[in-house]
Amino acid sequence: MEQRFEAYLDHLCDSLGHVDRHEGLRGYCQGLMLPLARKSVEPLAAGIDPHAVRARHQSLHHFVAKSDWSDEGLLERVRAWVEPALLREGGTERYWIIDDTGFPKKGKHSVGVARQYCGQLGKRDNCQIAVSLTLATERASLPVAWRLYLPEDWAADTARRTRAGVPEGVGFQTKPTIALEQVKAALAAGIARGAVLADAGYGNDTGFRDGLTELGLAYAVGVQGTTSVWPEGKAPLPPEPWKGVGRNPRLLRRDAEHRPVSVKALALGLPASAYRTVTWRQGSNTALSGRFAAVRVRAAHRDHQRTASRDEEWLLIEWPEGQQEPEKYVLSTLPADTSF
Structure with missing residues (x-):
């Protein structure tokens, strides 16, 4: 050993x-x-x-x-050693998990420290946040990218940046932007592709979801209940007919009677028969299960500024038995024939 x-x-x-x-x-x-x-x-x-x-x-x-050494270079060496064994012994499924990790901190001098939500504490508090990309199988996981998130007020504070040694080229980026850069770097490095998983902190960002689709990656990401969608069989109205003068209209339309709905409203309107209890694997103490519905939808964010509708994808709704309303919503571009 x-x-x-x-x-x-x-x-x-x-x-x-x-x-x-x-x-x-x-x-x-x-x-x-x-x-x-x-x-x-x-x-x-x-x-x-x-x-x-x-x-x-x-x-x-x-x-x-x-000392002057590259954390990205070191992570690459870790991956080169571990990834072959991970893929050899981890089963056939691959996942790319995007998440952020909070580190509680006192004071205000550590790079990026600010009052923000800290998952470790379950509340907003003084902490640093790192965005990570992890390659996972059913048996194990391996972090392949890790970057400190620099809040906007930190990025704009020249004096504090200088005292903490933040490089001049490092500016403010949202967490979804950082995550998408990590995904692009992972693709360029030839890391084994997998379905991208993330919570609503990333999934709420339409640009992030669209970016994954443009890269050819399927995803299953959390969204908030206010996210607007077109139910199955519905879509934005086509562009207005051309009237013979001016430019030919190209943008999709909505009107007072033809509008998308929130995923929460859609979930509440489904019949009870649409929900079923699904068990997916054994947890540490008991089998993991939940009550779900899965329907086909089209994301509707600013589609009245688009020339073509988005493709259909899955909306997965988790509504625990006995609760007054659904608990979680997930949008997913896994294939249409994916089983429950």
């Missing part, structure tokens, strides 16, 4: 460039493997080298905070 771990560290060190950085990576990774309650630099240094804690602390801190 020790030889295999050393071989893995040798593989990772190839991404660091100068050999002086190798000791820092080796020490940091070895420290992460120790049974420590806290894994910041100081306890890692004490665990690795208890007889020279100060020197080891300086070495690790320099590697983590000052």
Whole structure:
């Protein structure tokens, strides 16, 4: 086991460039493997080298905070080692999971820290947020991209950026924009394709969904109940007939009587027979199941500014038994013949 771990560290060190950085990576990774309650630099240094804690602390801190190496390059080396085994042993299904992770923080000086929603705490609080892309199978998962989200007020604050060492070329981007860039990079790297999964923080963004479709990727993403759609069999009105003068009308139309509906309104209007209980896999304590309906719809966001309707896709509605209204909504471009 020790030889295999050393071989893995040798593989990772190839991404660091100068050999002086190798000791820092080796020490940091070895420290992460120790049974420590806290894994910041100081306890890692004490665990690795208890007889020279100060020197080891300086070495690790320099590697983590000052040394010039690429986190993207290191992640690529991790992927090159792990992905073949992940695909070999993980079954036939592939998923690309997009999510953000919150790190609670005190103060205001850490890069990107702001009062924002933190999933770890389940509420808005002071934290940093990272957007990640993870390759997953039914048995395991592997992060392949990871980027810190820089809130807009941070991106516009020159003094604070300078103090924190934020590179000049890093500006404000929304989380869906960051995620779409990560997806494009993953495609360029030849990572095994999979259906893209994300919560409503990403799925609510029509540009994000359209971007995935343009890249040829199927998705299943959360949306809010206010998202507007055309029910199955309905679509925007065609352009107005040309009247013989001016430009030929090209944009789709709505009118007072021909309008899309929210996914919540559609869900509430379905008959009870449209819902059924589905069990999909065994959880840690019991089988995972829920009450769902699945219908075909067309997304309607600003389609009156388009020249052609969007394609039909699935709307998956989760409505737990006994609740007054549905709990979750998912839009998905999985094939029309996909089973429940």
